[in-house]
Amino acid sequence: RWEKKSIPSAMATPSPAKSMGDPGITPLSPTHIQKDTDQNAQTGASFIVVVAIDFGTTSSGYAYAFVKEPECIHTMRRWEGGDPGVSNQKTPTTILLTPDRKFHSFGYAARDFYHDLDPTESKQWLYLEKFKMKLHTTANLSIDTELHAANGKKVKALDIFAYALAFFKEQALKELSDQAGADFDNADVRWVITVPAIWKMPAKQFMREAAYKASLVCRENPEQLIIALEPEAASIYCRKLRLHQMVDLGAKTSMNGYSPTDNVGSVMTQAKEHVRRNRQSRTFLVENVIGELWSELTEGDRYVVVDCGGGTVDLTVHQIRMPEGHLKELYKASGGPYGSIGIDYEFEKLLCKIFGQDFIDQFKIKRPAAWVDLMIAFESRKRAAAPDRTNPLNINLPFSFIDYYKKFRGHSVEHALRKSNVDFVKWSSQGMLRMSPDAMNALFKPTIDHIIQHLRELFDKPEVTDIKFLFLVGGFAESPLLQRAVQDMLQGRSRIIIPHDVGLTILKGAVLFGLDPGVIKVRRSPLTYGVGVLNRFVEGKHPPEKLLVKDGTRWCTDVFDTFISADQSVALGETVKRSYTPAKPSQQVIVIHIYCSEKERVAFISDPGVRKCGTLRLDLSGTEAPAPGVRREIQTLMQFGDTEIRAMALDVSTSRSVKASIDFLSQ
Numbered sequence: 001r002w003e004k005k006s007i008p009s010a011m012a013t014p015s016p017a018k019s020m021g022d023p024g025i026t027p028l029s030p031t032h033i034q035k036d037t038d039q040n041a042q043t044g045a046s047f048i049v050v051v052a053i054d055f056g057t058t059s060s061g062y063a064y065a066f067v068k069e070p071e072c073i074h075t076m077r078r079w080e081g082g083d084p085g086v087s088n089q090k091t092p093t094t095i096l097l098t099p100d101r102k103f104h105s106f107g108y109a110a111r112d113f114y115h116d117l118d119p120t121e122s123k124q125w126l127y128l129e130k131f132k133m134k135l136h137t138t139a140n141l142s143i144d145t146e147l148h149a150a151n152g153k154k155v156k157a158l159d160i161f162a163y164a165l166a167f168f169k170e171q172a173l174k175e176l177s178d179q180a181g182a183d184f185d186n187a188d189v190r191w192v193i194t195v196p197a198i199w200k201m202p203a204k205q206f207m208r209e210a211a212y213k214a215s216l217v218c219r220e221n222p223e224q225l226i227i228a229l230e231p232e233a234a235s236i237y238c239r240k241l242r243l244h245q246m247v248d249l250g251a252k253t254s255m256n257g258y259s260p261t262d263n264v265g266s267v268m269t270q271a272k273e274h275v276r277r278n279r280q281s282r283t284f285l286v287e288n289v290i291g292e293l294w295s296e297l298t299e300g301d302r303y304v305v306v307d308c309g310g311g312t313v314d315l316t317v318h319q320i321r322m323p324e325g326h327l328k329e330l331y332k333a334s335g336g337p338y339g340s341i342g343i344d345y346e347f348e349k350l351l352c353k354i355f356g357q358d359f360i361d362q363f364k365i366k367r368p369a370a371w372v373d374l375m376i377a378f379e380s381r382k383r384a385a386a387p388d389r390t391n392p393l394n395i396n397l398p399f400s401f402i403d404y405y406k407k408f409r410g411h412s413v414e415h416a417l418r419k420s421n422v423d424f425v426k427w428s429s430q431g432m433l434r435m436s437p438d439a440m441n442a443l444f445k446p447t448i449d450h451i452i453q454h455l456r457e458l459f460d461k462p463e464v465t466d467i468k469f470l471f472l473v474g475g476f477a478e479s480p481l482l483q484r485a486v487q488d489m490l491q492g493r494s495r496i497i498i499p500h501d502v503g504l505t506i507l508k509g510a511v512l513f514g515l516d517p518g519v520i521k522v523r524r525s526p527l528t529y530g531v532g533v534l535n536r537f538v539e540g541k542h543p544p545e546k547l548l549v550k551d552g553t554r555w556c557t558d559v560f561d562t563f564i565s566a567d568q569s570v571a572l573g574e575t576v577k578r579s580y581t582p583a584k585p586s587q588q589v590i591v592i593h594i595y596c597s598e599k600e601r602v603a604f605i606s607d608p609g610v611r612k613c614g615t616l617r618l619d620l621s622g623t624e625a626p627a628p629g630v631r632r633e634i635q636t637l638m639q640f641g642d643t644e645i646r647a648m649a650l651d652v653s654t655s656r657s658v659k660a661s662i663d664f665l666s667q
Contacts, residue, residue, distance in 0.1 A: 047190040049176060052228070052510035053168045054090070054194050055207075057132045057339055058310030059475065060107070060164070061090035062172050063507045070515045073508050075501075076175065089504055090475075093132060093310075095164055099124035101155065106167040111376075115369045119400075122369050123151050128160055129372070130341055133311040135203040136196065137337065142665050143209065150368035161210035165193070169216050190224055191216050192514040194506055196312045197229040197333035198526075201614065201664040204644055209665070227643050228510045231307040231316035232520055234473040235327060237509030238305065238499060239320070302330060303469040304494070306455065306486070307506065308476035311339040313451050315458050317467075321521065328522040331463045332567045335454060340382075340476040342447035347378050350443065354420040359408050363401065370400040385440045386480040393440050394432040402431065441481060448485045455489060467494040473505040517642075522571050525640055527596040530562040531578075531616075532605040546604070560595065560602040560610065563638060567600060570641040579635045579652070580618065585625060590618040590634065594662065616647060619659035623651050634658055 051064040063075045075089060091107030096114050098104050104125075105113055114127045126149035134157060138145055145157045169186070176184035193207055204227050211217060217224040300319060307314040314335040318327045352360050364371045374397065381393040402413050409416070417427045424439030458464055470490065476482060477498055486496060499505045513519065537547050537554035548555045563576045582590055594614040595605050602610055618634050625632075633652040638645065649660035 047224075048188040049184075050190045050192060050511055050514035051172045051176075052192040052194065052233075052507055052514055053165065053172075054230075054507040054510060055132060055161075055164065055168075056090065056093055056310055056475070057130055057312070057341060058093060059090035059503070060093045060168070061504070061507055062168050063504070063511050064172060064176070065511045065515060067515065070512075073511050075504055075507065076171065089501065090507075092129065093164070094127065094129040095131075095160060095167075097126040097128075097149070097155070097163075099126075101126065101159075103163040103167070106164060111372065115373060117369065119367060119369065126151065126153055126155060127368060127372070128155070130310070131157070131160060133337065133339075133341070135206055136199060136312060141202040141206055143206075145206075150364070150372070152365055158206070158210055158213060161207065162213035165211055165214035165216055169214060186215075187224075190226065190514050192226045192228050192510045194228045194230045194233055194510045196307075196309070196335070197231050197314045197316060198312060198335045200526075201645060205664050208644070226514055226517055228513045229314075229316075229333070229643050230309065230474075230506050231305045231314040231333065232327075232643075233507075233509030233513050234307050234471065234505045235303075235305045235316060235318050235509065236512045236519055237505050238303075238469075238471045238473070238497070239327070240512070301468050302464075302466055303471060304458070304464070304467050305471045305473060306451075306477070307335075308451065308472065308474040308482060309339045310341050310475060311337060313338040313454065313474075313476075315454065317458070317464055326519060326521045329520070329524045329569075331458070331461060332524040332526045334458060336450065338447050338450040338454070340447070340479070342450075343382060343443050344375060344378065346443040346446060347382075350422065350425070350439075354422055354425065355405060355413070355416055356409075359405060362408065363404055367398075367400050367404055370398040370404075373398045374401060381435070381440070382443075383478070385437070385444065387441075387484045389437040389440075392426075392437065393435045394428060394430075395435065396432055399431075444479070444481050448482055451482065452485050452489050455486065459490075459493070470494045470496050472496060472498045473502055475503040477502045518572060520572070522569050523641055525564045525566060525568050525570055527598060527613075528562060528566045528600060528602055529564050529594060529596050529613075529640070529645070530560045530602065530605075531592055531594055532557075533559050533561040535559045558604045558606050560605050560607070562602065564640045565600045566598060572641040573639065574641050575637040575639050575648075577635060577637055579633050581631060581633055582620065585628075585632065588619070588621045590620065592616040592618075614662055614664040617661050617663065618649050619661075620651075623656050623658055624654065636660060638662075 047067060049064050049066050051062055053062045054060060061076050063073055065071075065073045092111060093107075094110045094114075095106050096104045096110035104110065110127065114122060114125060117125060128147060128149050131147050134145065134147055135141060143158055146154045147157045147160055149155055169191075173184050173186060173189075176189075191211065193211060195204055195207055207227060208222075208225065211225050212219050299321070302317065302319045305314075305316045305318065307316070312335055314333060316333055317330040319330050320326075321328055348360065374395075377396045377398075381395050384393055397413065405413050405416070414427045417425065417433075422439075424436040424442070426434045428434040459467070470486070472483065472486060483496070483498065490496065501508075534548070534555040534557055535542075537556040542556040546556045546558055548557045561578075563578075564570060580590055580592065592615065593612050594616055595602075595610050596613040597607070597610045599607075599609055604610075616636070616638075618636065620634070630653060634649050635652050636647060636649045638647045645662055645664075647660040647662045649658040650656070651658050
């Protein structure tokens with residue numbers, strides 16, 4: 001076995017080279033990636049039921065399945081207070097706190113209660129919506145990251161996420177208890193929470209921290225919670241679909257007896273009716289997913305899942321491996337913040353153009369409930385937008401909008417519309433904004449353009465050839481405008497498939513994933529990860545400014561020791577091994593900084609684009625110190641093949657395990 005003189009690591013003084021202040025760590029053992037099969041065989045038998053929570057930007061919900069009947073997926077009961085024209089299988093991701101910051105309500109209940117408050121009173125209450133995006137957009141996310149409520153007050157993001165998860169925990173356990181006729185024990189539940197695949201590690205860890213805070217699971221039993229990636233969940237579900245549960249945009253023949261000339265919308269409605277009639281259970285929407293891989297998908301087939309949600313769009317490329325139908329990721333997850341709330345922002349920009357930014361800003365703070373009302377009215381019209389629509393879309397302006405505008409400006413809303421140069425939006429005498437279809441389509445354009453641009457780039461990648469199907473999932477996938485745009489872009493290169501309950505695809509797939517987390521066997525690392533180490537200095541190879549002489553030995557500092565490269569394939573359960581030595585025998589904790597980069601090849605931690613993204617912490621307290629003169633070696637195993645990065649460590653001299661943890665949230 002090959003060794004290097006260990007140089008004091010971890011607690012050593014920073015190298016004199018212009019480093020990023022990292023202690024020099026010397027690799028003690030050669031890298032070899034080994035398969036650890038025993039980690040895969042995590043016993044899932046101890047759980048009776050899997051409950052998945054789809055915590056979405058715009059709407060959320062849960063679903064569950066019993067381990068003994070994995071083919072029956074139950075989606076949560078109907079929520080009270082659904083909107084007209086919106087299937088209320090999921091509830092809006094809105095939360096209301098009392099003036100003294102206690103949890104009050106979630107979803108439709110929160111929205112309706114807030115709406116019914118007296119305006120003077122509602123200013124004291126804290127109402128939040130569409131807050132999930134904050135985890136994606138915050139650069140240095142920490143436990144202390146804050147959110148703004150509708151009244152402008154700040155609240156801790158962790159509290160809000162924990163309140164929301166606690167709400168779903170309570171709802172799900174109540175439903176399970178009602179069904180069982182006895183109190184259902186949380187210890188019997190394996191929880192799954194979905195997050196976008198393009199989220200970085202800090203956001204995933206934040207979700208886990210919120211789950212600990214909500215007592216979904218306790219820190220001592222992390223396996224009880226699985227973080228699932230939204231497009232992966234969708235992919236698992238799509239793989240099990242039977243053809244009658246889908247709308248195929250490219251099919252020449254009729255499906256379910258509908259001719260393809262019917263527009264997709266009517267096929268969708270008829271199909272929904274058909275499904276509704278054939279449901280066997282009244283309270284639960286039970287779906288049978290046994291229709292394993294429809295005859296169409298064979299060994300090596302590749303497909304793309306485009307998950308279009310409220311906040312983000314996630315693209316995943318999977319290949320099927322027979323005979324078990326395991327999935328292998330062919331290209332790292334990509335996408336961006338191009339969800340349907342982009343259309344809401346465009347609508348807001350349009351209102352600012354007509355009525356003035358100053359008025360809109362004031363109105364949102366002074367009449368927050370009426371603003372929410374206006375956005376709900378817009379939402380239902382947004383869903384009516386379609387490529388061939390000719391008649392205008394009417395949006396109800398709340399009375400307080402009209403009233404407050406007159407007070408604010410001294411003239412009427414009607415006057416503002418007449419004098420604004422927005423020619424597609426008119427005033428109708430019934431007190432509505434009348435938008436031409438062109439005006440509505442223009443609001444969709446920036447968001448849809450982003451998605452199409454992204455798809456184009458993805459399909460240009462060499463790894464992304466011969467794509468058999470493109471699955472369009474997520475709530476935004478219901479939009480006929482988006483469907484048409486994707487069709488126009490692909491021009492028949494792949495078949496576009498839209499599952500029926502497109503908004504529930506992720507939820508159902510997340511349940512399937514919780515039942516069998518090993519189904520996705522190979523993933524691609526989104527980033528390059530590694531640590532800074534000291535290597536022997538080689539003249540001509542290493543830059544002179546990285547030279548460090550210590551006890552007569554010439555070292556090169558800041559060398560990037562790569563654990564895994566961006567877009568590298570990693571199998572589930574594969575581990576990266578490294579050994580580290582404490583600087584002093586008495587040392588209790590080794591802290592090692594982890595760096596990451598979007599680039600595949602990195603030489604030094606000081607390279608452009610490399611940033612410190614986390615810390616690996618090895619806790620040696622409670623393990624006996626070695627005999628004097630024996631060098632202590634801590635062997636660390638890191639797993640990158642799962643949805644979260646994990647670490648384990650072993651004290652080589654005693655073969656005892658050492659507490660290892662990786663932290664990605666900035667302190």
